[in-house]
Amino acid sequence: MQFNPDQIVYGQWEGFGLSAALITIWIVMALLVLGSWLMTRRLVLVYIASELLEVVAGFETVKIEEKSMHHLSETRQLWLLRHAKSDWQSAALRDFDRPLNDRGKRDAVRMGRWLFQRGWIPQWIVASPARRVRQTVKRVCQPLGFDVSRVHWDKRIYEADTSALLTVLRALPESAVRVLLVGHNPALEGLLEKLSGLPPAVEGKVFPTAALAHLAISSPWKDLSPGKARLLDLVRPRDLPEGF
Numbered sequence: 001m002q003f004n005p006d007q008i009v010y011g012q013w014e015g016f017g018l019s020a021a022l023i024t025i026w027i028v029m030a031l032l033v034l035g036s037w038l039m040t041r042r043l044v045l046v047y048i049a050s051e052l053l054e055v056v057a058g059f060e061t062v063k064i065e066e067k068s069m070h071h072l073s074e075t076r077q078l079w080l081l082r083h084a085k086s087d088w089q090s091a092a093l094r095d096f097d098r099p100l101n102d103r104g105k106r107d108a109v110r111m112g113r114w115l116f117q118r119g120w121i122p123q124w125i126v127a128s129p130a131r132r133v134r135q136t137v138k139r140v141c142q143p144l145g146f147d148v149s150r151v152h153w154d155k156r157i158y159e160a161d162t163s164a165l166l167t168v169l170r171a172l173p174e175s176a177v178r179v180l181l182v183g184h185n186p187a188l189e190g191l192l193e194k195l196s197g198l199p200p201a202v203e204g205k206v207f208p209t210a211a212l213a214h215l216a217i218s219s220p221w222k223d224l225s226p227g228k229a230r231l232l233d234l235v236r237p238r239d240l241p242e243g244f
Contacts, residue, residue: 076217078169078195078229079115079122079180080188081140084108084210086132096158100135107210107237108139110244114235116143120178120214125150126168127182128157136210137182157183162190172221188213195229211236 085104092098100108115121121144127137134153141148156164165187172179181188189207196215207213215229 076176076221077120077122077178078215078217079120080192080213080215081111081136081180081182082185082188082207082209082211083128083130083133083136083182084111084139086209092131095130097131100132104132104209105135105139108136109142110237110240111210111212111235112140112143113244114212114240115140122146122180123178124152124172124176125180125182126152126154126157126172127180128160128184129153129155130158130184133158133182133184140180140182157181157187159184160187162187162194165191166194166224170222170224174220174222176221192231194226195224196231197227205236206234208236 084100084107086098087101090098125137125146127133137151138148154168156168160183165183169181185207192207192213212235213231214233215231217224217229219228
C-alpha cells in the first residue's frame with residue numbers, strides 16, 4: 001500500500017467538509033495576523049524607546065541652552081553711537097534743536113543696516129533728547145525694526161561728561177543685556193577710553209559723527225567702572241563697504 005502524506009495531514013479534516021486548500025488559507029491568515037500583532041508590538045516598543053531618548057535629549061538641550069543663556073547674561077553688550085552729522089547752516093537758534101544734514105540722514109540709516117546685518121539688535125536704547133540725536137535714533141531703528149516709542153530719552157546725556165554717562169549706565173536694569181547708548185562727543189569718546197582703555201589704532205578721528213563702538217561688559221551695570229569693558233569693534237561710516 002502506497003504512503004500518502006495528504007491523507008495523514010488533511011484526511012481527518014475532510015470529514016468536516018474542509019478541503020486542504022481552505023485549511024492552508026486559514027493557516028496563512030493566522031500567521032499573517034500573528035506577524036502583524038508582533039510587528040505592532042515591536043513598533044510600539046520602538047516608539048516608546050524613541051520618545052524616551054527624545055525626552056533625555058530634550059533635557060540635555062535645555063541644560064545646554066540654559067548654560068548658553070547664562071553665559072550671555074554674564075557678558076553684557078554695549079554699543080556707543082555718536083549722533084550723525086548735523087546741519088550747522090540750520091536756522092535753529094539753540095544747539096539742542098540743530099537737525100541732521102543730508103549726509104547725516106544717510107549715515108544714520110547705514111549704521112542701522114550695519115547693526116542689523118551683524119545681528120546686533122539692542123534690547124534697550126537710551127539716548128539724548130537733542131533733535132539731531134532723535135533723528136539719528138529714528139533712522140537707526142528703522143532697519144532694526146525697533147519701535148521708537150520704546151526708546152528712553154534721558155536729559156542727562158545731553159551735555160554730559162564721562163562721569164554722567166557712567167551714572168546713566170549704572171542705572172540700567174540688569175535684565176537689559178544688549179544696550180545702545182546714543183549721545184554726543186567728547187563724552188562718548190571719553191567713556192570709550194575709560195571703559196576699555198586706549199582705543200584701537202585708527203587713522204583720523206577716533207569717534208567722528210555716526211561712529212559706533214561695540215563693547216563687552218564684564219560686570220553688572222550697577223558695578224560698571226573703568227576697565228570693565230573690552231572693545232570688540234569700532235566702525236565709522238567711511239569704514240562701511242561701498243554702496244552699503
